[in-house]
Amino acid sequence: MLNLIRKNLDFSVFMFTQATSNLGDSLRIVVMPLLVLHLTGSALYVSAIALLETAAYFIFHLPFGAVLDRADRRRAMLLADVGRGILMLAIPLLWFSDVPVLASLFLITLLMSILSSLFGAGSSALIPRLVQNDDLTNAYALFEAAESVAWIAGPLVAGALATWFGLASALVVDAVSFFVSASGLIFINIPPPEAHDGTESIWARIADGLVILTKVAPLRRIQLYWTLYGIIGYGAITGFVYVGSQGGASGPALASFAVSAYALGSVFGTLLAGRPHLAKITHAIPISLLIFAGGALLVASSWRIGMLAGALFIGASEGFFLVLYLARRAEATPDRYMARIGSIAAMLARLASGISVTWMGVMLDRWQGTGAFGTMAALAFILAGVVLLGGRKARPSPELA
Structure with a gap:
């Protein structure tokens, strides 16, 4: 690498x-x-x-x-x-x-x-x-x-x-x-x-990009999986801060350590995704989602060491998934659509982040960290199953499984 x-x-x-x-x-x-x-x-x-x-x-x-x-x-x-x-x-x-x-x-x-x-x-x-x-x-x-x-x-x-x-x-x-x-x-x-006809309006180009995103099956699939992950997982940092500070009742030390563990895990996950023998494992994405779910369960336990370990696992699985998503999105996108697809993906990420932070806040308010991260783990398990079934239905090569 x-x-x-x-x-x-x-x-x-x-x-x-x-x-x-x-x-x-x-x-x-x-x-x-x-x-x-x-x-x-x-x-x-x-x-x-x-x-x-x-x-x-x-x-x-x-x-x-x-x-x-x-x-x-x-x-x-x-x-x-x-x-x-x-x-x-x-x-x-x-x-x-x-x-x-x-x-x-x-x-x-x-x-x-x-x-x-x-x-x-x-x-x-x-x-x-x-x-x-x-x-x-x-x-x-x-x-x-x-x-x-x-x-x-x-x-x-x-x-x-x-x-x-x-x-x-x-x-x-x-x-x-x-x-x-x-x-x-x-x-x-x-x-x-690439050279191309420049007569289309900006809005026609945006619409064309949306058509490509929906019609190219590998691109549509990987974007759907990452957006669903975002809805599930983007609120994790909000959860770390809440659980680590006991809803603001205690100091920020544990919350800070949890966020740092998450960031450190992200570094490890992104580097692991660059290892060809790991990135090309069949069902690499479902496996990373199962690791994410395990990390969420550790955070839900309210055990301090478990929370730090869970944050590390969540960061690592997200970093690993992110690299696979970016690489496969780029592989499936024609160069003349690259900026448009990237912009659409960024908008979807912002939308997913808003949804994730919202539901995380509601869950933390009603059921504290145990309920919020328990729900996050359950949703990650479900998404792992969806990705696994989607991969089998599409009959992908091992590189895209």
């Missing part, structure tokens, strides 16, 4: 510069809510910022995906990175001036979300252009592992910088991370997208 880093310089540069950018993203996710709370003392404003960011994402992500299937993806991503870096640098400058900072944060959040939608639409289509099909699983395994490590380190870096230099000044690191990402895009060689 590490041979890919040595033999493919373009992929290596993209992976390491994006890991740096992800470090900045994870830092910003910690610092921005704290900035808003410092200014207002109200969680309502924090929620309003998050809602604005999500709304802009839903409005712009799909159209950007349609546009970037017929445009220079690297140039669009480069402009998005430079723009986001400038916006992040503006926050500490505004913080130490006399302008209304809160109103500026709302405007910056809106612009950041638009530019992030542009970057994300291009990024989802980029890795399949940088590596051969035979290397897709390894590439996604390395890329997702690097991202997981960055998200482990980011909150720690955020806390240290905010303590030493202040909240606003800490965002300079996020700005620098965007410029690092932009510099990587300058130096990598990305093959141009």
Whole structure:
């Protein structure tokens, strides 16, 4: 797997510069809510910022995906990175001036979300252009592992910088991370997208992408399985925080350790998925879902060690499944639809996340961690059965089982 880093310089540069950018993203996710709370003392404003960011994402992500299937993806991503870096640098400058900072944060959040939608639409289509099909699983395994490590380190870096230099000044690191990402895009060689007729409207292209997603059976199947998993599992971190803190009645230590165990498990899972003899095991996805279910049962036990072990298993199974999903989605998607399918998948992930966090919150409120994670385990068992039966019905090759 590490041979890919040595033999493919373009992929290596993209992976390491994006890991740096992800470090900045994870830092910003910690610092921005704290900035808003410092200014207002109200969680309502924090929620309003998050809602604005999500709304802009839903409005712009799909159209950007349609546009970037017929445009220079690297140039669009480069402009998005430079723009986001400038916006992040503006926050500490505004913080130490006399302008209304809160109103500026709302405007910056809106612009950041638009530019992030542009970057994300291009990024989802980029890795399949940088590596051969035979290397897709390894590439996604390395890329997702690097991202997981960055998200482990980011909150720690955020806390240290905010303590030493202040909240606003800490965002300079996020700005620098965007410029690092932009510099990587300058130096990598990305093959141009396929030539095609450019007379279709954006909405016709989006509709065309939806048709491809529903008609190409392997693509439809793997997207359905991952979306169903998202509905089941994306609320796990919310559950870890609730169970680990006993509903807020105790300190955050156990909750923090559980989230860290989950992130560490994700690193292991993504790297394991890059091992060909493991990724190509027949019924690899149902097996990973059974491991997920076992982890959920451990968390449901309310045993402290069991909770940490369960979080580790949940993270590992999710990371493993994620790499297989990304690789198989890319293999089943024609290049001219890559950005559109990536954008549609991202929208489905956002929707699944909202559903998952909602049902997890309701279950935690009514039946505590035992009921919530017990339900999660049962749903994962059911999904494992659905995937197993779907694979048999489709009669896939061992690589796609």
